[in-house]
Amino acid sequence: MSKQSELIKEISGVNPLKCMKCGKCSASCPSFNEMDIKPHQFVSYVQNEDIEALTQSKSLWKCLSCFACVERCPRGVKPGKLIDAARQVLIRQRGQEGLTANEIPALLDDETPQQLLMSAFRKYRR
Amino acid sequence: MQKIGVFVCHCGSNIAATVDVKKVVEMAAKEQGVFHAEDYPYMCSEAGQSRIAAAVKEKGLTGIVVCSCSPRMHEATFRKAAERAGINPYMVEIANIREHCSWIHKDMTEATEKAVILMRAAVAKVHLNAPLMAGESRVTKRALVIGGGIAGIQTAIDIADAGYKVDIVEKTPSIGGRMSQLDKTFPTLDCSACILTPKMVEAASHENITIHTWSEVEKVSGFVGNFTVDIRKKARYVNMDKCTGCGVCQEKCPSKKPLNEFNRGLNTRTAIYTPFAQAIPNVPVIDANSCIKLKTGKCGICEKFCQVGAIDYTQKDEIITEQYGAIVVATGFDTIKLDKYGEYAYNESKDVITSLELERIMNAAGPTKGHLERLSDGKAPKEIVFIQCVGSRCSDDRGKPYCSKICCMYTAKHAMLIRDKYPDTNVTVFYIDVRTPGKNFDEFYRRAVEDYGVHYIKGQVGKVMPQADGSLLVQGVDLLDNKQILKKADMVVLATAIEPNPDVRKIATMLTASIDTNNFLTEAHPKLRPVESPTAGVFLSGVCQGPKDIPETVAQAGAAAVKVIGLLAKDKLKTNPCTAKSDELLCNGCSQCANVCPYGAITYEEKLINDHGIRRTSRVAVVNGALCQGCGACTVTCPSGAMDLQGFSNRQILAEVDAICR
Ligand SMILES: Cc1cc2nc3c(=O)[nH]c(=O)nc-3n(C[C@H](O)[C@H](O)[C@H](O)COP(=O)(O)OP(=O)(O)OC[C@H]3O[C@@H](n4cnc5c(N)ncnc54)[C@H](O)[C@@H]3O)c2cc1C
Numbered sequence A: 001m002s003k004q005s006e007l008i009k010e011i012s013g014v015n016p017l018k019c020m021k022c023g024k025c026s027a028s029c030p031s032f033n034e035m036d037i038k039p040h041q042f043v044s045y046v047q048n049e050d051i052e053a054l055t056q057s058k059s060l061w062k063c064l065s066c067f068a069c070v071e072r073c074p075r076g077v078k079p080g081k082l083i084d085a086a087r088q089v090l091i092r093q094r095g096q097e098g099l100t101a102n103e104i105p106a107l108l109d110d111e112t113p114q115q116l117l118m119s120a121f122r123k124y125r126r
Numbered sequence B: 001m002q003k004i005g006v007f008v009c010h011c012g013s014n015i016a017a018t019v020d021v022k023k024v025v026e027m028a029a030k031e032q033g034v035f036h037a038e039d040y041p042y043m044c045s046e047a048g049q050s051r052i053a054a055a056v057k058e059k060g061l062t063g064i065v066v067c068s069c070s071p072r073m074h075e076a077t078f079r080k081a082a083e084r085a086g087i088n089p090y091m092v093e094i095a096n097i098r099e100h101c102s103w104i105h106k107d108m109t110e111a112t113e114k115a116v117i118l119m120r121a122a123v124a125k126v127h128l129n130a131p132l133m134a135g136e137s138r139v140t141k142r143a144l145v146i147g148g149g150i151a152g153i154q155t156a157i158d159i160a161d162a163g164y165k166v167d168i169v170e171k172t173p174s175i176g177g178r179m180s181q182l183d184k185t186f187p188t189l190d191c192s193a194c195i196l197t198p199k200m201v202e203a204a205s206h207e208n209i210t211i212h213t214w215s216e217v218e219k220v221s222g223f224v225g226n227f228t229v230d231i232r233k234k235a236r237y238v239n240m241d242k243c244t245g246c247g248v249c250q251e252k253c254p255s256k257k258p259l260n261e262f263n264r265g266l267n268t269r270t271a272i273y274t275p276f277a278q279a280i281p282n283v284p285v286i287d288a289n290s291c292i293k294l295k296t297g298k299c300g301i302c303e304k305f306c307q308v309g310a311i312d313y314t315q316k317d318e319i320i321t322e323q324y325g326a327i328v329v330a331t332g333f334d335t336i337k338l339d340k341y342g343e344y345a346y347n348e349s350k351d352v353i354t355s356l357e358l359e360r361i362m363n364a365a366g367p368t369k370g371h372l373e374r375l376s377d378g379k380a381p382k383e384i385v386f387i388q389c390v391g392s393r394c395s396d397d398r399g400k401p402y403c404s405k406i407c408c409m410y411t412a413k414h415a416m417l418i419r420d421k422y423p424d425t426n427v428t429v430f431y432i433d434v435r436t437p438g439k440n441f442d443e444f445y446r447r448a449v450e451d452y453g454v455h456y457i458k459g460q461v462g463k464v465m466p467q468a469d470g471s472l473l474v475q476g477v478d479l480l481d482n483k484q485i486l487k488k489a490d491m492v493v494l495a496t497a498i499e500p501n502p503d504v505r506k507i508a509t510m511l512t513a514s515i516d517t518n519n520f521l522t523e524a525h526p527k528l529r530p531v532e533s534p535t536a537g538v539f540l541s542g543v544c545q546g547p548k549d550i551p552e553t554v555a556q557a558g559a560a561a562v563k564v565i566g567l568l569a570k571d572k573l574k575t576n577p578c579t580a581k582s583d584e585l586l587c588n589g590c591s592q593c594a595n596v597c598p599y600g601a602i603t604y605e606e607k608l609i610n611d612h613g614i615r616r617t618s619r620v621a622v623v624n625g626a627l628c629q630g631c632g633a634c635t636v637t638c639p640s641g642a643m644d645l646q647g648f649s650n651r652q653i654l655a656e657v658d659a660i661c662r
């Protein structure tokens, strides 16, 4: 499991240790009530290496990627990027659902943000 | 040829656990000119120092190398020990094998190798050391305090009570600082003005204190014991000697638009004004930017009404020059601007206010005469939300990375005072942590919760949304319940981060005092010299050094005063002999060194030079040893290599480099 939490940290570029547990992310989140694991908990779940719970959570598909949490976090933690990375991990696990890894390089250029790809994955898997 | 002794300190296990001290001793003994080498657990101890003395006596040593901690810690200690043993103190060199070696390395072999190299460099330097004599300079027995808040006032009173003259320079029209804006003060809830005004009066009436308000420090030169300071006394347009403080001018002035700074811009004042009723001095100033007479030549009403003819539109800024032995910085703080925090709607709604604005609203002399009311419609708020840590503890560029320290306590104060006076008003506080270390502080906060029913919620507010009906919708989180909260409020109060007064940068540059990344002035040592700046003769008092409440500010102000008194009590100071010196034979008078010297220590003289039998007159650089601080800027600038620093000569530095590269 710890390998997966490392992966999430790498993909997201987030250092969960920077979080001071203020809750401003959860206070900002428009999807809060839909979520089982709340934005400030994304951080503690990665800290505690409980990635299974995160990838199985409802929150994974309820986050709007609005990035209000990323904008307002006073410590620059970017919890929304963690949940984004968790989605990416899950999609990689599932392999064939959505795009396959092999198809991606042809679609990539330097300008394409990861964020955009992620949103595409989410749209097309439903 | 020097006879050198090398003394290697274990510093308990600080050095010995990482550096093989025996090995360093062994290698030292092999160095040329080393006649004695030994190690000892604590060289700085009484016993350690007497070993130095014993070795000097026994072996006739002429130079000493101590391999120990940073010279900032104990150079002075070992120089004194050498002096007692009969050696010139400047024949001592420190090889820093703690901070530069044992503390930063883990591998013993590598650390030992480095320690040996540092020892060798120091030995190589001592070979070229020459005895130096410290000069003396006189001490001007007068102190300057910059900033007339509670910190500056207290420091000035304490220095004055010890019998020394003190001048306070305050840039606003009155002394008093932030404390004069506060309503009541934690943890005892006594009225701020009631405890501050007597101190202001005491300072103003003290025979040893001179107060320059509406004034700023313009230029500082000189050095510890001998500062020369230019003070700009801004034109007041009111004659201080004639004005009786009757206030009729302020009643009659037709220019009523300017924002009232003292009330944080929540209302307006007249062009001629005293910031508050208890102001000291009780003499108004005319704000030239809004005075109709000064702008257009018409009006002159205040002059007509003034019974004693105190108004003088012809006044000009005046620069006075004074001499001081010591300077205390007490420039205090302001709250940060909230422009980057759009989510709190501070710029959108009049009913979102800062805590300092709330102090003015609660104050009987404030914009609402002490009635708690919404600034938008004058209605009494029934639901108030406080948000903690606004801009504090932020690692992004919107806020400040530090804790402002005072907000937890003043919010508990505000909440309690409101619940006491308006029991049917609900108060909710969103907090990250409640930090209340301090005597009777946590008890104070608990009283707010337990006796006054203030509702504390662990969590932050994400956004404040002004509603069409004039209310404010607050979206926050309760982390303990893991619930998002939507709360309607009539007023939102932001515990806004504090920051040093922005112009402290200017002051620090003038004083060559250092400031940290947050613009707080840096202390000489964070633990052991907390009220001294690293620049000799410059001291720190109050919030300009770091966030503090009033009790801490007053304590620090007293400590700064003691340091100043200790300095002014001396008639003469020893000067640092490690100053620059120019070689007249090499100097070609190009002026480059004078241009870089930050202390103005270099001048030029036409001199008759005997250059190996050839006589010529030449323009050469001359260093004033009393002004030179030994920074070395000139030595690296001089294109002819004529400038050298005594105790740190080019030859000495190169010998060290050679020893390291050997
Ligand atoms: C909302 C709020 C509530 C508070 N409540 C409490 C409380 O209840 N109890 C408590 O103990 N503490 C309280 N405090 C803290 C208290 O205000 C400070 O501890 C105290 O004011 C610090 O005093 P100071 O002299 O260091 O700084 P300041 O009060 O800021 O004084 C600095 C002075 O220096 C002057 N100055 C600045 N720059 C220059 C310059 N370049 N040249 C000349 N003069 C200059 C300023 O005009 C000012 O007069 C509160 C603070 C706030 C913000």
Ligand code: SF4
Pocket (backbone or CB within 6 Å): A025, A028, A029, A030, A031, A032, A039, A062, A063, A064, A065, A066, A067, A068, A069, A070, A079, A080, A083
């Ligand atoms: S990015 Fe996701 S978690 Fe963050 S605030 Fe938006 S919806 Fe909530």
Ligand code: SF4
Pocket (backbone or CB within 6 Å): A018, A019, A020, A021, A022, A023, A024, A025, A026, A039, A040, A043, A072, A073, A074, A075, A076, A077, A078, A079
């Ligand atoms: S991620 Fe940021 S906003 Fe969320 S709890 Fe941690 S520090 Fe606060």
Ligand code: SF4
Pocket (backbone or CB within 6 Å): B249, B252, B253, B254, B255, B270, B271, B272, B286, B290, B291, B292, B293, B294, B299, B300, B301, B302, B303
């Ligand atoms: S002269 Fe200036 S300060 Fe005096 S009353 Fe007129 S506007 Fe006011």
Ligand code: SF4
Pocket (backbone or CB within 6 Å): B579, B580, B596, B597, B598, B599, B600, B601, B602, B623, B627, B628, B629, B630, B631, B632, B633, B634, B635, B645
């Ligand atoms: S070392 Fe040179 S530049 Fe530095 S203070 Fe002395 S004279 Fe000025």
